[in-house]
Amino acid sequence: MNSRLPIAVIDDDALQPNRPELVCSSNFIGGAWTPARNGATYTIANPASGQAFAEVADSDVLDARAAADSAAAAFASWRKRPARERAQLLKRWHALILANADDLARLISREQGKPLAEARGEVGYGASYVEWFAEEAVRTYGDMIPEGGRGRKLMVVKEPVGVVAAVTPWNFPLAMIARKIAPALAAGCTVLAKPAEDTPLTALALVRLAEEAGIPLGVINIVTASRAQTPVVVGEWLKDARVRKITFTGSTAVGKSLARDSAATLKKLSLELGGNAPFIVFDDADLDAAVKGLMVAKFRNGGQTCVSPNRVYVQSGVYDAFAARLGAQVSALKVGPASDPGSQVGPMINLRALDKIMQHVADALAHGGVLLAGGERLAPDGTYYAPTLIGNAHAGMLLANEETFGPVVALFPFEHEDEVVAQANDTPFGLAAYFYSRDIARVWRVADLLETGIVGINEGALAAESAPFGGVKESGYGREGSRYGLDDYMHTKYLCLGGVE
DSSP: OOTTOOOOOOOGGGGOOSOGGGOOOSEEETTEEEOOTTOOEEEEEOTTTOOEEEEEEOOOHHHHHHHHHHHHHHHHHHHHSOHHHHHHHHHHHHHHHHHTHHHHHHHHHHHHOOOHHHHHHHHHHHHHHHHHHHHHGGGOOOEEESOOOTTOEEEEEEEEOOEEEEEOOSSSTTHHHHHHHHHHHHHTOEEEEEOOTTOHHHHHHHHHHHHHHTOOTTTEEEOOOOTTTHHHHHHHHHHOTTEEEEEEESOHHHHHHHHHHTGGGTOEEEEEOOOOEEEEEOTTSOHHHHHHHHHHHHHGGGGOSTTSEEEEEEEGGGHHHHHHHHHHHHHHOOBOOTTSTTOSBOOOSSHHHHHHHHHHHHHHHHTTOEEEEOOSEESTTSOEEOOEEEESOOTTSHHHHSOOOSSEEEEEEEOOHHHHHHHHHOSSEESEEEEEOSOHHHHHHHHHHOOSSEEEESOSOOOOTTSOBOOEETTEEOOBSHHHHHHTTEEEEEEEEOOOO
16 A cells, blocks of 8 residues: 655755744843853754754753743833733734745744645744734723722732743644743733744744844743753743743643642643544534545644544444545545645654554554555655544544544444543543534534533634633643633732722
């Protein structure tokens, strides 16, 4: 089944930015681009080829402490800056992101691997959060409480939490850091940022543009670190009482660790963690729409997203028809490097990710799964994996209980609504769920019963800057995007004014 081979790796020159100064290798602390204080660096490689193409600072505790010092010093003046001025700076940053969208997309594709068209989409998506929170900055309303009693006035005001540490993942290297930094700045907080070790260049370029936009010195600080040094950097921020909030997107295991280690200083936490998203197709669904929605939800970024459907439940009456239509679509996907304009699915981020995918597929086939499409590694020395469809999946398989985080769809047949809702909820995770049905009564019943923070109903594309994004159970807490996302960066303060009469 090696019909897709060989995959040609097009010259990386196609991914070179027009503005070389956007490719930064140093930390940005206190308004200055500086190497790690110990002089250490680590290598960034293109996952399409494994070829190293950049070196960035491998920071340690001294860099982390310097960044915290800078953010703490800048907070007093930044929080006092009128909201309208903060908004104008964010809008300037937004305009620069859009003006440099092609270069940012090339950086995303080169260090993360996703197709260039998809990377361009990520730039627009990330920029939308900057624009949204620029507009929300001037809407941090408080309240007057009417029942204060004679001679008293009761008021509620919103205040920024303080210094925020943002720790972001590799799968959306621009969008994830934009939707953390933008609300923090809009609220009046200052920021420490630690991008994922695999994909720091996009985040550094984004901060370079914030510098060009005129964001004041010390308001944004970013340090990079290898996998080995990341716990050292983040650990310094966890124990620093001046850091009042941690915002993290990543695995549940790391999220739990952050919650434990931040308890000593009782930091505010926003945790967007792992998922195990169900996707349910009822027998009254529009099958073509369901296939289209699943393809969008599942194969974006090669399945390397936290809201990617992991368990696809199909009612028995439409199971065969749905599997046939989906199999044709999966088999038609083109796999290749980001620099190939025809690519729809790029490489996996690294060999660890590829190994997990291969383990899940092998386990499913060993436990009765039926291979309907794909099921193979493409190019023996790369990290490409064929888009894969497995039928007759069941709860005893690894892929039913762990995120595969790759281009693998598993179909689980079911008979009754109550049965599938119970199966969908039978997981410690609760980030996203999807279902397709044209029965309006069922739509309300199932949407009410699904234990997730996000539900897609006859829709596979969920994310929007105006909507709250986040999970329940072990998928975390806190929300990103929307007006609720701004609240996560603010305290509520109650003021009681006496002696009015």
